[in-house]
Amino acid sequence: MNDQRASALRAAHRPQRPQWTCRACAGEWPCAEGRLELMREYADDRVGLLVYLAGLLVDAVQEVEGTPPNQVMDRFLSWAKSGESH
Ligand SMILES: [Zn+2]
Numbered sequence: 001m002n003d004q005r006a007s008a009l010r011a012a013h014r015p016q017r018p019q020w021t022c023r024a025c026a027g028e029w030p031c032a033e034g035r036l037e038l039m040r041e042y043a044d045d046r047v048g049l050l051v052y053l054a055g056l057l058v059d060a061v062q063e064v065e066g067t068p069p070n071q072v073m074d075r076f077l078s079w080a081k082s083g084e085s086h
Contacts, residue, residue, distance in 0.1 A: 013037055015056070018063035028075065035079055049080050 012024035013034035022031040030038065030053075042049035057076045061069045 015060075017059070020060050020064050030076065030079070038080070046080070050077065053077055053080055 013029075013031055014023050015021070015029040015034075016023045020029050021027065022029045022034055025031050025033060038049060038052075042052070053076045057073060060076065061072050064072055067075075
């Protein structure tokens, strides 16, 4: 029970759609903690991470209001591409 709860908490930094805010901390998704989770999840698969984010980006560009598509793209992808220095 405690283990299940702990893993639910670890996985909590996921997007709340269609606002694309974080379910856990209410920041813009991907939030700092959410990025760390994804970095861990895709530690050996940077291409897989970018493909995953690009898939979400297609939806987010249409759903996020008031943000130009190129800024949404930056928010989703720039950190993942430059993640080596993290
Ligand atoms: Zn978060």
